Amino acid sequence: MTYWILPLSALAGVGLGLRYRAVAVAAASLMVPVVVVVLAVLRGWSPWATAALGGAALISLQAGYLVGIALDGERPK
Numbered sequence: 001m002t003y004w005i006l007p008l009s010a011l012a013g014v015g016l017g018l019r020y021r022a023v024a025v026a027a028a029s030l031m032v033p034v035v036v037v038v039l040a041v042l043r044g045w046s047p048w049a050t051a052a053l054g055g056a057a058l059i060s061l062q063a064g065y066l067v068g069i070a071l072d073g074e075r076p077k
Helices: 005-018 022-043 047-072
Strands: none
Touching: 005 022, 005 047, 022 047
């Protein structure tokens, strides 16, 4: 499987969290399943593997976003 998508989505989440872009993380949350499904079709994964990796990638993105917010601190925007 393609596990590189998990740290990549976490890094994207941290980057979005550092900038407090709630709309951007919402758009990224819509794009992650699309990317995972395209990879699944190209590589012939089962639907369960696709759902598991898609869910893990979304969790990784959201966790990275929260870490980015925590690292950014209390700076006024």
